[in-house]
Amino acid sequence: MWTYIDEQKDVLTNILNQEEKILSSLPDAFINKKEIIITASGSSLNAAMLVKTMLEKEIGCLIQVETPFQLRYYSPLLHLPHKHKLLIVLSQTGKSIGTLECLQIAKNNYIPTIAITADNKSPIAIQADTHINMPCGKEPVGPKTKGFTATVLTLHLMIMKLFQLSSQSIIKEYHQSINELPQNIQHAKKWCEEHNEWESKSNEYCWIWNQLSNCT
Structure with a gap:
Protein backbone atom coordinates (compact mmCIF):
# COMPACT_ATOMS: atom_id res chain seq x y z
CA MET A 1 0.00 0.00 0.00
CA TRP A 2 2.89 2.36 0.73
CA THR A 3 3.89 2.16 -2.92
CA TYR A 4 0.56 3.68 -3.96
CA ILE A 5 0.68 6.26 -1.17
CA ASP A 6 4.08 7.42 -2.39
CA GLU A 7 2.85 7.55 -6.01
CA GLN A 8 0.27 10.20 -5.19
CA LYS A 9 2.48 13.21 -5.84
CA ASP A 10 3.32 12.12 -9.40
CA VAL A 11 -0.24 11.00 -10.15
CA LEU A 12 -1.88 14.20 -8.93
CA THR A 13 0.70 16.45 -10.58
CA ASN A 14 0.12 14.61 -13.85
CA ILE A 15 -3.65 15.19 -13.59
CA LEU A 16 -3.14 18.91 -12.99
CA ASN A 17 -0.69 19.21 -15.89
CA GLN A 18 -3.06 17.36 -18.23
CA GLU A 19 -6.28 18.98 -17.04
CA GLU A 20 -7.21 20.39 -20.45
CA ALA A 29 -24.57 20.19 -23.87
CA PHE A 30 -23.55 19.15 -20.33
CA ILE A 31 -22.69 22.70 -19.25
CA ASN A 32 -24.68 24.30 -16.41
CA LYS A 33 -27.10 21.48 -15.65
CA LYS A 34 -29.56 22.22 -12.85
CA GLU A 35 -29.08 18.97 -10.95
CA ILE A 36 -26.09 16.64 -10.68
CA ILE A 37 -26.45 13.07 -9.46
CA ILE A 38 -23.27 11.24 -8.46
CA THR A 39 -23.19 7.52 -7.75
CA ALA A 40 -20.23 5.62 -6.31
CA SER A 41 -19.31 3.22 -3.55
CA GLY A 42 -16.40 2.76 -1.15
CA SER A 43 -13.62 5.32 -1.40
CA SER A 44 -15.17 6.80 -4.56
CA LEU A 45 -18.31 7.58 -2.54
CA ASN A 46 -16.18 9.36 0.07
CA ALA A 47 -14.50 11.34 -2.72
CA ALA A 48 -17.91 12.36 -4.10
CA MET A 49 -19.13 13.54 -0.69
CA LEU A 50 -15.98 15.62 -0.22
CA VAL A 51 -16.34 17.33 -3.61
CA LYS A 52 -20.05 17.94 -2.99
CA THR A 53 -19.15 19.74 0.26
CA MET A 54 -16.50 21.86 -1.47
CA LEU A 55 -18.55 22.88 -4.51
CA GLU A 56 -22.32 22.72 -3.99
CA LYS A 57 -22.72 26.24 -2.60
CA GLU A 58 -20.23 27.73 -5.03
CA ILE A 59 -21.92 26.43 -8.17
CA GLY A 60 -25.47 27.00 -6.94
CA CYS A 61 -26.55 23.56 -8.16
CA LEU A 62 -28.07 20.65 -6.28
CA ILE A 63 -25.59 17.76 -6.04
CA GLN A 64 -27.10 14.44 -4.99
CA VAL A 65 -24.74 11.63 -3.93
CA GLU A 66 -26.10 8.09 -3.70
CA THR A 67 -24.75 4.55 -3.65
CA PRO A 68 -25.68 2.48 -6.73
CA PHE A 69 -27.96 0.29 -4.59
CA GLN A 70 -29.82 3.28 -3.15
CA LEU A 71 -30.11 4.87 -6.57
CA ARG A 72 -31.49 1.73 -8.22
CA TYR A 73 -34.01 0.59 -5.64
CA TYR A 74 -35.04 3.45 -3.35
CA SER A 75 -34.23 6.83 -4.86
CA PRO A 76 -36.56 8.41 -7.46
CA LEU A 77 -33.72 10.46 -8.96
CA LEU A 78 -33.07 8.30 -12.02
CA HIS A 79 -36.67 7.24 -12.50
CA LEU A 80 -37.97 10.75 -13.14
CA PRO A 81 -36.82 11.97 -16.56
CA HIS A 82 -35.55 15.54 -16.56
CA LYS A 83 -33.55 17.28 -19.27
CA HIS A 84 -31.63 19.35 -16.73
CA LYS A 85 -30.22 16.34 -14.84
CA LEU A 86 -26.75 14.82 -15.26
CA LEU A 87 -25.53 11.51 -13.84
CA ILE A 88 -21.84 11.18 -12.94
CA VAL A 89 -20.57 7.71 -12.06
CA LEU A 90 -17.27 7.09 -10.30
CA SER A 91 -15.41 3.78 -10.40
CA GLN A 92 -11.64 3.40 -10.38
CA THR A 93 -11.81 -0.05 -12.00
CA GLY A 94 -14.86 0.74 -14.15
CA LYS A 95 -16.41 -2.66 -13.47
CA SER A 96 -19.05 -2.09 -10.78
CA ILE A 97 -22.20 -4.04 -11.73
CA GLY A 98 -24.50 -1.76 -9.71
CA THR A 99 -23.04 1.33 -11.34
CA LEU A 100 -23.54 -0.20 -14.79
CA GLU A 101 -27.22 -0.74 -13.98
CA CYS A 102 -27.53 2.92 -12.92
CA LEU A 103 -26.11 3.98 -16.28
CA GLN A 104 -28.75 1.93 -18.09
CA ILE A 105 -31.59 3.34 -15.97
CA ALA A 106 -30.37 6.87 -16.71
CA LYS A 107 -30.25 6.15 -20.43
CA ASN A 108 -33.76 4.72 -20.34
CA ASN A 109 -34.93 8.01 -18.85
CA TYR A 110 -32.91 10.24 -21.21
CA ILE A 111 -30.53 11.45 -18.49
CA PRO A 112 -27.02 12.10 -19.88
CA THR A 113 -24.12 10.33 -18.19
CA ILE A 114 -20.43 10.87 -17.49
CA ALA A 115 -18.10 8.18 -16.15
CA ILE A 116 -14.79 8.78 -14.40
CA THR A 117 -12.63 5.63 -14.35
CA ALA A 118 -8.97 4.64 -14.56
CA ASP A 119 -9.64 2.26 -17.46
CA ASN A 120 -10.99 3.62 -20.74
CA LYS A 121 -11.77 0.09 -21.95
CA SER A 122 -13.83 -0.86 -18.90
CA PRO A 123 -17.57 -1.64 -19.18
CA ILE A 124 -18.55 1.58 -17.39
CA ALA A 125 -16.32 3.71 -19.61
CA ILE A 126 -17.91 2.18 -22.71
CA GLN A 127 -21.50 2.40 -21.44
CA ALA A 128 -21.44 6.08 -20.41
CA ASP A 129 -22.21 8.89 -22.86
CA THR A 130 -18.89 10.51 -21.99
CA HIS A 131 -15.84 8.99 -20.33
CA ILE A 132 -13.17 10.91 -18.41
CA ASN A 133 -9.99 8.89 -18.11
CA MET A 134 -8.36 9.26 -14.69
CA PRO A 135 -4.64 8.49 -15.14
CA CYS A 136 -3.91 6.97 -11.76
CA GLY A 137 -3.24 3.37 -12.80
CA LYS A 138 -4.29 0.19 -11.03
CA GLU A 139 -4.43 -0.12 -7.25
CA PRO A 140 -5.09 -3.78 -6.33
CA VAL A 141 -5.33 -3.27 -2.55
CA GLY A 142 -8.30 -2.77 -0.26
CA PRO A 143 -7.73 0.73 1.15
CA LYS A 144 -7.50 3.12 -1.80
CA THR A 145 -5.07 6.03 -1.56
CA LYS A 146 -3.95 7.37 -4.94
CA GLY A 147 -7.32 6.36 -6.39
CA PHE A 148 -9.16 8.36 -3.75
CA THR A 149 -7.12 11.53 -4.13
CA ALA A 150 -7.11 11.24 -7.93
CA THR A 151 -10.92 10.90 -7.91
CA VAL A 152 -11.31 13.98 -5.71
CA LEU A 153 -9.05 16.06 -7.94
CA THR A 154 -10.53 14.89 -11.26
CA LEU A 155 -14.15 15.26 -10.11
CA HIS A 156 -13.45 18.69 -8.61
CA LEU A 157 -11.85 20.02 -11.80
CA MET A 158 -14.55 18.47 -13.99
CA ILE A 159 -17.48 20.00 -12.11
CA MET A 160 -15.76 23.38 -12.13
CA LYS A 161 -15.46 23.13 -15.91
CA LEU A 162 -19.09 22.06 -16.24
CA PHE A 163 -20.09 25.26 -14.47
CA GLN A 164 -17.50 27.38 -16.27
CA LEU A 165 -15.62 28.38 -13.13
CA SER A 166 -12.01 29.49 -13.29
CA SER A 167 -9.73 26.79 -11.89
CA GLN A 168 -6.47 28.78 -11.79
CA SER A 169 -6.50 29.56 -8.06
CA ILE A 170 -7.67 26.02 -7.18
CA ILE A 171 -4.91 24.47 -9.31
CA LYS A 172 -2.35 26.68 -7.58
CA GLU A 173 -3.60 25.51 -4.16
CA TYR A 174 -3.55 21.88 -5.26
CA HIS A 175 0.04 22.22 -6.56
CA GLN A 176 1.12 23.62 -3.19
CA SER A 177 -0.60 20.82 -1.25
CA ILE A 178 0.75 18.14 -3.60
CA ASN A 179 4.31 19.43 -3.24
CA GLU A 180 3.94 19.09 0.52
CA LEU A 181 2.70 15.49 0.30
CA PRO A 182 6.05 13.67 0.74
CA GLN A 183 6.92 15.51 3.93
CA ASN A 184 3.38 15.09 5.28
CA ILE A 185 3.54 11.36 4.58
CA GLN A 186 6.86 11.13 6.43
CA HIS A 187 5.42 13.05 9.40
CA ALA A 188 2.45 10.67 9.48
CA LYS A 189 4.76 7.63 9.41
CA LYS A 190 6.84 9.06 12.22
CA TRP A 191 3.75 9.77 14.33
CA CYS A 192 2.54 6.18 13.86
CA GLU A 193 5.94 4.80 14.84
CA GLU A 194 5.99 6.96 17.97
CA HIS A 195 2.44 5.94 18.94
CA ASN A 196 2.48 2.22 18.21
CA GLU A 197 0.23 1.60 21.22
CA TRP A 198 -2.63 2.39 18.82
CA GLU A 199 -1.92 -0.90 17.05
CA SER A 200 -2.73 -2.95 20.13
CA LYS A 201 -5.84 -0.85 20.78
CA SER A 202 -6.94 -1.41 17.20
CA ASN A 203 -6.59 -5.17 17.63
CA GLU A 204 -8.70 -4.99 20.80
CA TYR A 205 -11.46 -3.10 19.01
CA CYS A 206 -11.38 -5.61 16.16
CA TRP A 207 -11.75 -8.50 18.63
CA ILE A 208 -14.71 -6.80 20.34
CA TRP A 209 -16.36 -6.06 16.98
CA ASN A 210 -15.93 -9.68 15.87
CA GLN A 211 -17.50 -10.91 19.08
CA LEU A 212 -20.47 -8.59 18.67
CA SER A 213 -20.86 -9.58 15.03
CA ASN A 214 -21.09 -13.24 16.02
CA CYS A 215 -23.87 -12.61 18.51
CA THR A 216 -27.31 -13.94 17.51
Missing part, protein backbone atom coordinates in the same frame (compact mmCIF):
# COMPACT_ATOMS: atom_id res chain seq x y z
CA LYS A 21 -6.58 17.08 -22.23
CA ILE A 22 -8.35 14.97 -19.61
CA LEU A 23 -11.49 17.14 -19.70
CA SER A 24 -11.48 17.84 -23.44
CA SER A 25 -14.25 15.30 -24.15
CA LEU A 26 -16.88 17.09 -22.07
CA PRO A 27 -19.77 18.08 -24.40
CA ASP A 28 -21.09 21.64 -24.38
